[in-house]
Amino acid sequence: MPDLHTVLRSTAGTTREVVLGHDKPFTIIGERINPTGRKLFQEQLRAGDLSAIERDVGAQVAGGADVLDVNMGVPLTDEPELLAKAIRLVQSRTDLPICIDSSVVEALEAGLDAYQGRALVNSITAEDERMELILPLVKRYDAAVIALPNDADEIPMGADKRIELVGKIVDVATGTYGIALEDILIDPLAMPIGADTQVVNTALETILRIKHTWGLNMTLGASNVSFGMPGRHVLGATFLPMAMTAGLTSAIMDARNPQIVESVKAADLLLGHDDWGMAWIAAHRAKQAAEAG
Amino acid sequence: MPDLHTVLRSTAGTTREVVLGHDKPFTIIGERINPTGRKLFQEQLRAGDLSAIERDVGAQVAGGADVLDVNMGVPLTDEPELLAKAIRLVQSRTDLPICIDSSVVEALEAGLDAYQGRALVNSITAEDERMELILPLVKRYDAAVIALPNDADEIPMGADKRIELVGKIVDVATGTYGIALEDILIDPLAMPIGADTQVVNTALETILRIKHTWGLNMTLGASNVSFGMPGRHVLGATFLPMAMTAGLTSAIMDARNPQIVESVKAADLLLGHDDWGMAWIAAHRAKQAAEAG
Numbered sequence: 001m002p003d004l005h006t007v008l009r010s011t012a013g014t015t016r017e018v019v020l021g022h023d024k025p026f027t028i029i030g031e032r033i034n035p036t037g038r039k040l041f042q043e044q045l046r047a048g049d050l051s052a053i054e055r056d057v058g059a060q061v062a063g064g065a066d067v068l069d070v071n072m073g074v075p076l077t078d079e080p081e082l083l084a085k086a087i088r089l090v091q092s093r094t095d096l097p098i099c100i101d102s103s104v105v106e107a108l109e110a111g112l113d114a115y116q117g118r119a120l121v122n123s124i125t126a127e128d129e130r131m132e133l134i135l136p137l138v139k140r141y142d143a144a145v146i147a148l149p150n151d152a153d154e155i156p157m158g159a160d161k162r163i164e165l166v167g168k169i170v171d172v173a174t175g176t177y178g179i180a181l182e183d184i185l186i187d188p189l190a191m192p193i194g195a196d197t198q199v200v201n202t203a204l205e206t207i208l209r210i211k212h213t214w215g216l217n218m219t220l221g222a223s224n225v226s227f228g229m230p231g232r233h234v235l236g237a238t239f240l241p242m243a244m245t246a247g248l249t250s251a252i253m254d255a256r257n258p259q260i261v262e263s264v265k266a267a268d269l270l271l272g273h274d275d276w277g278m279a280w281i282a283a284h285r286a287k288q289a290a291e292a293g
Numbered sequence: 294m295p296d297l298h299t300v301l302r303s304t305a306g307t308t309r310e311v312v313l314g315h316d317k318p319f320t321i322i323g324e325r326i327n328p329t330g331r332k333l334f335q336e337q338l339r340a341g342d343l344s345a346i347e348r349d350v351g352a353q354v355a356g357g358a359d360v361l362d363v364n365m366g367v368p369l370t371d372e373p374e375l376l377a378k379a380i381r382l383v384q385s386r387t388d389l390p391i392c393i394d395s396s397v398v399e400a401l402e403a404g405l406d407a408y409q410g411r412a413l414v415n416s417i418t419a420e421d422e423r424m425e426l427i428l429p430l431v432k433r434y435d436a437a438v439i440a441l442p443n444d445a446d447e448i449p450m451g452a453d454k455r456i457e458l459v460g461k462i463v464d465v466a467t468g469t470y471g472i473a474l475e476d477i478l479i480d481p482l483a484m485p486i487g488a489d490t491q492v493v494n495t496a497l498e499t500i501l502r503i504k505h506t507w508g509l510n511m512t513l514g515a516s517n518v519s520f521g522m523p524g525r526h527v528l529g530a531t532f533l534p535m536a537m538t539a540g541l542t543s544a545i546m547d548a549r550n551p552q553i554v555e556s557v558k559a560a561d562l563l564l565g566h567d568d569w570g571m572a573w574i575a576a577h578r579a580k581q582a583a584e585a586g
Contacts, residue, residue: 193562193563193570194570197562197565197567197568197569197570198565200563200564200565201564201565204538225563229562229570229573229574230573230574230577230578231555231559231573231577234555234556234559235559235562235563237530237531237556237559238530238534238556238559238560238563239534239559239563241531241532241534241535242534242535242537242538242560242563242564244535245497245535245538245539246538262524262527263527263530263531266524266527266528266530266531266532267531267535269486269490269528270486270493270518270528270531270532270535271493271494271535272490272491272493272494274490275490276490277486277487277490277522280522280523280524281522281523284523284524285523
């Protein structure tokens with residue numbers, strides 16, 4: 001199977017391209033610019049204060065993010081306007097590509113309209129209505145899209161059903177909307193291990209089967225897995241290399257956490273995606289220099 | 294394929310059993326009782342001072358070892374006598390089973406003779422002469438054995454050749470010497486990533502194929518992988534969960550390193566080998582109590 005390459009691009013300042021692929025280093029999508037569970041940030045956004053976003057950009061760029069997720073889902077705000085504003089702000093501060101994250105179609109459209117470059121849209125499901133509303137936007141703005149293999153509000157607990165829904169998404173996106181296979185990123189669905197100790201096995205099986213059936217790129221919300229458990233950083237730093245071994249090519253994750261980012265870089269090296277170990281050795285030298293200085 | 298269970302046992306004091314299997318938590322074999330690269334330890338052993346062994350037992354038991362490797366390969370000593378003595382000493386200090394480690398057949402025999410329980414013998418290769426010399430001992434003492442799929446002095450760099458040699462080992466060990474399939478542990482051969490960035494991919498492919506072809510248990514020297522690279526602990530803590538995802542069921546490793554041991558325990562939880570996360574949560578509580586106290 002040929003390697004599918006998803007190309008994301010930012011063209012607001014210097015053009016910057018990020019390429020996802022099974023033969024490429026892992027793509028770290030910073031999850032931080034998201035008001036969910038951040039009360040103070042929500043209040044600031046409601047008051048029109050976007051300064052926290054600038055700090056979040058800086059911390060995630062410093063931590064090693066390749067792409068930044070931007071979600072402005074704050075109740076009682078004009079989400080399309082806020083998301084467009086946030087995207088312009090982020091693009092004025094960094095040339096990393098953006099993952100435009102909303103459940104509101106109008107907000108996705110406003111975000112795509114404001115964004116300069118080739119964006120990633122987060123997300124569709126296998127529901128006909130979501131695909132009908134969002135996939136034409138993805139096509140019109142020449143974006144890539146994250147698709148979750150769930151139907152209605154139910155998340156399938158088995159890999160078979162997820163694979164069936166991926167098949168449906170691929171057929172509709174490519175057949176009906178003319179979206180290229182390489183622009184579809186599947187989220188194999190990583191659920192909290194604390195709820196059921198088989199959920200990671202199911203995610204790993206789903207990842208393996210998607211890789212072998214379509215060779216698609218994939219991403220998932222890595223922090224979900226450790227939700228409710230102690231030792232969350234260790235669980236995150238352990239889970240990602242396991243998922244990368246199965247075929248995960250990116251994750252929406254805490255790019256500010258050195259332990260988790262370092263484990264991803266180590267897995268890149270071990271999987272042969274860091275020629276001569278140059279990136280690993282350079283990062284180690286920089287760390288030593290920082291500790292000495 | 295039914296799960297093959299390798300049973301190791303110590304019967305010197307309280308009987309203690311360790312079971313390796315693809316449906317079991319990972320088995321940590323402590324690597325520390327080995328004079329290779331430990332100059333002071335070599336001198337002490339030559340002078341008949343075995344006190345360092347007692348410290349090594351304590352540190353590895355505290356760190357979370359399930360089995361202890363014992364190697365007494367010191368030049369200019371009577372290795373069979375020294376190994377037998379070391380094994381009796383270790384068994385007087387802990388009820389963990391032992392992995393008897395020597396390249397000298399007479400030392401393996403003396404070790405097996407001194408050991409009380411069901412040992413693991415480290416190791417044979419696919420060479421006829423090594424199998425002829427060691428497998429009858431494994432059978433006579435009802436032990437399990439680690440087998441390396443290499444021929445003469447050459448280590449095959451591809452998975453195909455390794456799988457072919459595993460086939461030969463399995464045929465000879467079961468067919469000629471009547472050793473049960475579950476008592477053969479294959480070392481899939483983990484080489485230093487610094488020498489060639491494809492070696493871990495080769496090891497992972499070998500592990501997957503051994504699991505799917507025979508369902509055999511496996512072990513390897515985990516510290517090899519990071520040899521010569523900076524950030525060795527992170528590489529070790531990253532590599533083992535990856536290898537466990539492919540099907541590795543144990544490793545000879547640094548059981549005194551909390552970061553590496555914790556990553557193995559995290560991977561046990563994520564792979565569904567820690568029911569309800571009880572072991573993970575208990576370990577976290579113990580750590581918190583230790584930090585508070």
